[in-house]
Amino acid sequence: MNIAVPLARRWLIPFAAVLSAIFVRLAVADSEVALRVRTVLATDSGSDFDQRLTGYRRQLRGLFHYTSYRLVKEEERHCPFGLPNNFEIPGGRYLEVLPVALKENRLRLRVLLIEGTSPPPLDTDFTVPNRGNIWVGGPYNPDGVLLISIGAEAMQ
Amino acid sequence: MSFEREINCHDFTRRFDGFLDGEMDAHSLRSMAIHASHCGSCGADLEHAESMQELLVRAVEAEADRIDSSRLWRGIESRLEPAPAPVLHRLRDRVAGLRWAPAVPALAVGGALAALLALLFWPVAAPSDPTRVADNHAQIDRIESSASHVAVWSEPAEHTTAIWVASYEPEGVP
Secondary structure: OOOHHHHHHHHHHHHHHHHHHHHHHHHHHOOEEEEEEEEEEEEOOOOOEOHHHHHHHHHHHHHOOOOEEEEEEEEEEEEEOOOOEEEEEOOOEEEEEEEEEEEOOEEEEEEEEEEOOOOOOEEEEEEEEOOOEEEEEEEEEOOEEEEEEEEEEEEO | OOOOOOOOHHHHHHOHHHHHOOOOOHHHHHHHHHHHHHOHHHHHHHHHHHHHHHHHHHHHHHHHHHOOOHHHHHHHHHHOOOOOOOHHHHHHHHHHOOOOHHHHHHHHHHHHHHHHHHHHHOOOOOOOOOOOOOOOOOEEEEEEOOOOEEEEEEOOOOOOEEEEEEOOOOOOOO
16 A cells, blocks of 8 residues: 555556647647648640549549649648648748638638749638638749649548 | 641541640640640540559559568668667657656647547548539639739630639630
């Protein structure tokens, strides 16, 4: 008995810490959104199709008419609604994505594309289906054109 | 949109292998890609061929992974001269002599707790497969741009939307 009490005390703090972590995790899980930004370099040299873009094949082939597509960057962030996220885009650009709300299984996003100090090439508000995505194309790259997929998924 | 390099299905079939291997000039590659995106039959052929190519690559990679290189390494190892005692062993011997060695179980428990906390706060693994939404149509409420060319359009299969912002026109956009 003399040994059991100190042992219980010794375990109390770590146990409480783990329990608190579980509660915090569960509390924030409902209001989180996963943002996925994938940057693709599209060119007319060669006919390579990056295997990592297999799931996007139909979208890319249907929307754009380049001969080669290569994934140059992908980033995923989990954040609460109302918090803007900056994604770095090759070529000194930034994409600011603000998840506004989830309504009727559609996610409202505000997207700002920033290129240096010049006025933003894109400032837009739109909705996409939950787990859907939209493409932003046009930013110039010395090797071709950048196509940016912005996807969002509410974590429920 | 310009179609001066437009080709027909016959040309597409004839030059298909070269296109798949990327062995043709940029103009031809582009013409072939444009044709594949406009012609359902040729587009499907291309998609099928690319899928087959991917399957082949995966099969080769899987076979390569299956090769047992352990025997090869044992063969090499047997011919090597005996190495000095590993650093890890020497370090372990020294650690064993230290006074705080009995604290190791407590450190292990602490490490396990830290790992558990990290797991709890680690972002939930998202599916690597991208969107599988039947109707991926985006509704644009507001769009402002400093670019001289702005275009919005959708593809016919999943209705995925694209916004084009550039100082030049999007080429080949429907």
